[in-house]
Structure formats: C-alpha cells, structure tokens
Amino acid sequence: MKSSFHSIFKERPDGTVVGWVEEVPGTVCRGRTIDECRTLLRESLQVVLEARRAEARLYVDAHCVEETLDVDLPDALFHVAQV
Numbered sequence: 001m002k003s004s005f006h007s008i009f010k011e012r013p014d015g016t017v018v019g020w021v022e023e024v025p026g027t028v029c030r031g032r033t034i035d036e037c038r039t040l041l042r043e044s045l046q047v048v049l050e051a052r053r054a055e056a057r058l059y060v061d062a063h064c065v066e067e068t069l070d071v072d073l074p075d076a077l078f079h080v081a082q083v
Contacts, residue, residue, distance in 0.1 A: 007041055009034050021045050 006022045017037040021027040027045045031037030
C-alpha cells in the first residue's frame with residue numbers, strides 16, 4: 001500500500017538539511033544534502049509507521065472490526081512549496 005505524507009526540509013547554518021513529516025511526530029532526520037535527508041526521512045517514516053502499527057495491533061482479536069477510514073481534508077492544509 002502506498003501512502004503520501006507531507007515533508008518539510010530546512011537547511012541549517014552548518015549546511016546540513018533537517019527534514020520532518022508533518023503528520024507523524026517524531027519522524028525527523030538530518031542529512032548532508034536534501035536528497036540524502038529525503039532518503040533518510042523516507043526510511044525513518046517507514047520504521048516509525050511499522051512500529052506504531054505493530055504496537056496498535058497488540059490487542060486485535062476476533063472481537064475487533066477492522067476497516068479503512070478515508071478522510072477528506074481541505075487542500076489549504078497541504079500547500080506544498082516547491083523545493
């Protein structure tokens with residue numbers, strides 16, 4: 001399953017780039033370039049999502065109902081500046 005998330009990248013005074021994912025607190029990384037930071041951020045996000053999903057599923061049993069929840073959000077929330 002492929003999902004999209006919104007990331008932000010900011011160059012630091014030391015020349016490195018910090019990136020984070022808006023929707024997933026704690027998903028932050030730093031790289032030497034924006035490309036490296038983007039790659040590390042993608043990997044970090046995958047690890048965080050897998051860990052949170054595993055934790056959330058600890059109590060799933062036959063009495064649970066599982067379904068997909070779709071949410072429509074205003075486009076204004078996701079104005080993405082060109083990097």
